[in-house]
Amino acid sequence: MQIQNPRQRKLIDTLTVRRFLRLEEAIALTGSSLATIRRDFLALAQAGLAQRFRGGIRLPQSDTMLPFALRNSLYSEAKQRLAQRAAGLLRAGDVVFIDGGTTTAHLATCLPAVPLRILTSSVRLAAMLDEHCRRPDLDIYLTGGRLYPHSGLLVGPSAAASVDEYRAHWAFLSVGGLTADGLFNTTDSVVETERRMIAHAEKVVVIADHSKIGRTAMCRVCGLEEVDILITEGTAPLEIVHEKLAECSVQSILI
Amino acid sequence: MQIQNPRQRKLIDTLTVRRFLRLEEAIALTGSSLATIRRDFLALAQAGLAQRFRGGIRLPQSDTMLPFALRNSLYSEAKQRLAQRAAGLLRAGDVVFIDGGTTTAHLATCLPAVPLRILTSSVRLAAMLDEHCRRPDLDIYLTGGRLYPHSGLLVGPSAAASVDEYRAHWAFLSVGGLTADGLFNTTDSVVETERRMIAHAEKVVVIADHSKIGRTAMCRVCGLEEVDILITEGTAPLEIVHEKLAECSVQSILI
DNA sequence: ATAAAGATGATCGAATATGATCGATACCAG
DNA sequence: CTGGTATCGATCATATTCGATCATCTTTAT
Missing domain, CATH: 1.10.10.10 (Winged helix-like DNA-binding domain superfamily/Winged helix DNA-binding domain)
Structure with missing residues (x-):
């Protein structure tokens, strides 16, 4: 049925x-x-x-779920709370860059009921916003680029370049790791896009669950001095990076 | 029926x-x-x-089964045959622009089993190709731009501009109407993108069922001289435009 | 030209979805 | 165990949509 x-x-x-x-x-x-x-x-x-x-x-519980759903359900409660807190930052008329990733995908479910313009490299996020929310006050933009197989992510030079055409109040990033050395992601295909989002946004917000803190990944995105706000869990081992966060005047929001 | x-x-x-x-x-x-x-x-x-x-x-059917639905549904028999014929033009390694539209969406179900690179402004087409077909030999690119609400189409100046970054062997277009006066579409939001596709493709292929022939729509895309191949139904009233097609050396393929 | 057949638009009672309310029940803290 | 709180299931009033009917208009066949 x-x-x-x-x-x-x-x-x-x-x-x-x-x-x-x-x-x-x-x-x-x-x-x-x-x-x-x-x-x-x-x-x-x-x-x-x-x-x-x-x-x-x-x-x-016992149902066979799609890989995407499985990957998403890992720490999904935490991610959901983090996303809600992030969404609370937004005001009517804001322009928002949203990175592709499982954490930021949660934003689709908790955006505030105000007019927003959103640019994202995530086809899934865009589709979710377009199909389900009947929100004529949402303008949804996609970066161009190559569709990274089975991930719903737009990557490559044209994805990065298309971000250059816009300026935003916010950039919401999800990362693979965060240390005193900066932000990291697992693949370089999205890093350049994230750098452009950082460059062209007034405020850079990083959303990271506790497992990401103190961990690196292959590709370094940028240093912590680029970050304005870090939204993470209260259980995260922040002491590792606490000094550097203060030095770079990153505002930490603990959930 | x-x-x-x-x-x-x-x-x-x-x-x-x-x-x-x-x-x-x-x-x-x-x-x-x-x-x-x-x-x-x-x-x-x-x-x-x-x-x-x-x-x-x-x-x-559910949306993930859309290609299946398209293949099986009776109303689209004609479009499906046209799309199959169009797909038959493609050779390994070809770069293809595919317009967003109901007719060209059928192409997703019948692409030949050869490596291709595809640029489209249709999020749904891209999603179908990415999720449904297990085709590591397909490179799928999306134009950027604003997501036209509830249509899955990328529109606007950035959609058009991003086409400029590419050159293709083929441009597959679906139109709202075709007369001796040229190609027409119902809304101007996609016309500029189509023009760029036409400008940057070696061969322009128009796919139009019989109802489109001899009909105009609000927005003129281009003249017939830009068209290389017209794929339509044998039942189409081609006599209306036959002379002009010959004059512009458009190759007609009747199914 | 006329009649028959079909499509269209308006209307009305019936069926269904929705929203508010209320007593009953499960959960939690002490 | 007990009281307080939140959630649940049931009920009823209301709003929306559905299906059927009939009058009007258009098309087709004779």
């Missing part, structure tokens, strides 16, 4: 990005009432697409 | 580009009354071309 109700589809799709969805969140997401969401949760559970628990629904 | 009612065709065409179509949107789109649209929705659902849900219709 297929879910035909667009609202229920939206809930299911959100559920594949988050690991669970609470009643309050679903209400905010759809604009529907408590009673309706409750009925939706019941319907989704009866269809076997979700499991109910007190206060919300989650993905069925 | 083919849908011959032009209004219903329009609805189906819109549906292949968007994900779902609501009653209200369909009324605005066609100018017809509520009752008529309802009857159309019923007819399309009974023909198996769409699924109804309260307030609108949607494609019968």
